[in-house]
Amino acid sequence: MAVITLVERIDALLPQTQCGQCGHAGCRPYAEALATGQDPINRCPPGGDEGVQALAALLGVPAIPFDPAGPLPKPRALALIREDSCIGCTLCIQACPVDAIVGAAKLMHTVIANECTGCELCLAPCPVDCIDLIPVNDPADNQRPQVMARAAQARKRFEARQARKNRDAAEKAQRLAERAAVPAPAAGAAPASANSDKNDLIRQAMERARQQAPAPAEKPVAEPVDKMAVIRAAMERAAALKAAQQEADKDKQ
Numbered sequence: 001m002a003v004i005t006l007v008e009r010i011d012a013l014l015p016q017t018q019c020g021q022c023g024h025a026g027c028r029p030y031a032e033a034l035a036t037g038q039d040p041i042n043r044c045p046p047g048g049d050e051g052v053q054a055l056a057a058l059l060g061v062p063a064i065p066f067d068p069a070g071p072l073p074k075p076r077a078l079a080l081i082r083e084d085s086c087i088g089c090t091l092c093i094q095a096c097p098v099d100a101i102v103g104a105a106k107l108m109h110t111v112i113a114n115e116c117t118g119c120e121l122c123l124a125p126c127p128v129d130c131i132d133l134i135p136v137n138d139p140a141d142n143q144r145p146q147v148m149a150r151a152a153q154a155r156k157r158f159e160a161r162q163a164r165k166n167r168d169a170a171e172k173a174q175r176l177a178e179r180a181a182v183p184a185p186a187a188g189a190a191p192a193s194a195n196s197d198k199n200d201l202i203r204q205a206m207e208r209a210r211q212q213a214p215a216p217a218e219k220p221v222a223e224p225v226d227k228m229a230v231i232r233a234a235m236e237r238a239a240a241l242k243a244a245q246q247e248a249d250k251d252k253q
């Protein structure tokens, strides 16, 4: 059987706008601070006086008024983007805790009014200040049943967004780990695939060159040479010259 902790019971009473006006980064951290008695129960303006009373009843402490020096409850206002001024930077999408803004990079953005909690977190990041707050003119809007109905919807969207962000972060971490596990190539060495590609290209070029080259001319068949006959003829020519020279010398004497 699931055990509902005190933190969860406190969190169930909070408006789930994740606005941070309580001084925490969302409703759950404020619930944790309340469970340990770290924070007073009058720090959540979107919950209003009725929210303080609900917390007081759960924790068995007296309901106390909001601190006039801090943020005070006020009528809810919805974000509205002046679409002709929007530059599509996506910063508001990244800031919205309940995915109430749709748009894409460099394209106009718009707020889904039914999902906007009025947390105001998209205002500050907008670089062109093109988000207005339009007050909700409904006296019943800040009453407890409406606040709790919106809280249920906001919780679903916030949790879905958190799950998506966690999934994205895990996938990114896995990709980085896989990349880190691939051994780095030795200094100066081209990657294996680059080497094999290069070898393939060289082989193909050599094959093309071989096919395009003209067939080599046939070598003339060498006549067999009778070396001894050549030597004999040379010796006969030398002997004849020598004899002629001797005859000439006799005639001079």
Ligand code: SF4
Residues within 6 Å of the ligand: 014, 015, 016, 017, 018, 019, 020, 021, 022, 023, 024, 025, 026, 027, 028, 030, 043, 044, 045, 046, 047
């Ligand atoms: S809704 Fe209330 S508890 Fe939640 S973040 Fe805002 S101020 Fe804090």
Ligand code: SF4
Residues within 6 Å of the ligand: 078, 079, 095, 096, 097, 098, 099, 100, 101, 111, 115, 116, 117, 118, 119, 120, 121, 122, 123
């Ligand atoms: S659109 Fe703006 S005001 Fe509305 S919920 Fe998102 S961040 Fe908050």
Ligand code: SF4
Residues within 6 Å of the ligand: 081, 085, 086, 087, 088, 089, 090, 091, 092, 093, 103, 109, 125, 126, 127, 128, 129, 130, 131
């Ligand atoms: S932050 Fe402003 S300019 Fe950027 S996408 Fe949102 S509305 Fe448009």
